[in-house]
Amino acid sequence: MPRKLLRRYLPEPHAVREHRLLRCFGSKLGHPDLWHLHRRCVARGVAVGFLSGLIPGPLQMLTAALLSLGWRSNLPVALLVTFYTNPLTIGPIYWVAYKLGSFLLGGNGNGVVQQPMPDFSFGAPLAWLSAMLDWMIGLGPALLVGLPVLATLLAIGGYFAVELFWRGWIVVRRRKSNARLRV
Template sequence: MPRKLLRRYLPTRESLDRNALLRRCSPYLSHPNLWHLNRHSVAGGLAVGLFCGLIPGPLQILAATPLAILFRVNLPVAVFGTFFSNPFTIVPIYVAAFGLGRLLTGVSSGPGTLPPLPETDWAHLGDTLSAWIAWGLSMGAPLAIGLVAMAALLAVAGYFLVQWGWRLHVLYALRIRRLRRAA
């Protein structure tokens, strides 16, 4: 069961209390749903993580943490759910979000076309980073609308896939248990 696998890697309440930085946040981290592995908490945590995973820059985990606390969903799953967007996947995700944004805004050509990808110069990483940021900003409203729409779609899809997958796993385990008892 995924619960056994996840429980092995989750921090315990005692390990959080031993951490000086996290001890200050203890009142916010004390709700049981932030740490319990049940169908609703894990599904909500994944939805929060998938939604926050499309936030530009390194703010994904910083946004997923307060949202998980606010919605009282599994915090580690919310944090790990943001890792689907990383330096290797962010460009294809942004191109897809740009296409979705163009579709939603009705922009078919002209200023809404995808600007050319910048050159990557490994000798001058600062200039390369600036060029990639300028590339992202040049996509404007279609990218922003596409990111919000894609984040919402991913969150809803992730929530229901976990709900259904968990339910199917439980039904399968019950069926196996019944077959073993009958045998």
Template sequence: MLCTVRRWLRGLEPRARVYLERGWLSRYHPWMERRALFRFQRQPLARGVAAGMFCGLIPGPLQIPGTLLVCAWLRGNIVAGGAATFYTNPLTTVPLYVLAFYLGALVMPGEQVLPAWGSVAPGGDLSVQALGAWMQALGTPLLVGLPTLGLLLAALGYATVQLLWLAPALQRKRRLARSR
């Protein structure tokens, strides 16, 4: 199955190049080519996933633009980067922020206590304003924990792509070693 995914990804590259050579994107094609933004190879894909995992923790509509900038800086694949940001959604944001708070509390000196939801939303109502107030109450541990969590997720994403890409080669090597 991994070989099939790799072949499918490699087949995307020529199609992406055709789209880049048309229209208003054609004048940016040399710059994008130098930056490897649409290369579906192991290193650009791994860098793109790492950028997307890191930038996925950026609030709201700035995730994709942030990922595009980081991919251009790291020479990562922007398709993989953009897709990797979708691990954050309304269902996962609160648990990720709680995890980031605890990571920040681990790094910071002193005891940090997670504020209760009822302290910021007296009626226990779930609203955008209550969520914003709760995130502000998380304070410095959240500000320290978000980049820490982002770096951990980026490292995990990078390593996962590297391992998945190299898995078929490692399996072939083991089979050859067993057959000898």
């Protein structure tokens, strides 16, 4: 069962509360919903992880932790889910966010057709770098709209996916249990 497996690897709440860097949060880290593995807290943790996963840089984990404290979601699950953005997946995810933002803004966001990515030139790397920077700035409006919309869609989808999967798991287990009792 996934809960038993997760419990084996989760830290003990009292150990986290007593950690020297986390003492400032005091009793807020002691709330049971931050550590319990029940359907709603885990679903909220997945939603928080998806929502904060598209925030650039090291702020993902901090945002996930703060949102978990505010929304009483499972803290370790929220922190773990933020890893869906990694060096292998960030390119495709940002491409989807750009396309979504372009669609929502009707084109690429500023009424100008987006130029193709500049080809690298070994002869003039500084000129290429300048052209690449201009190209990336042109992506700005679409990404600015697409990233929060994509993060929200992923959070909503993740929440309901966990709810449905968890409920399905319970239904299957009850049916198996009832079938054993009948035999």
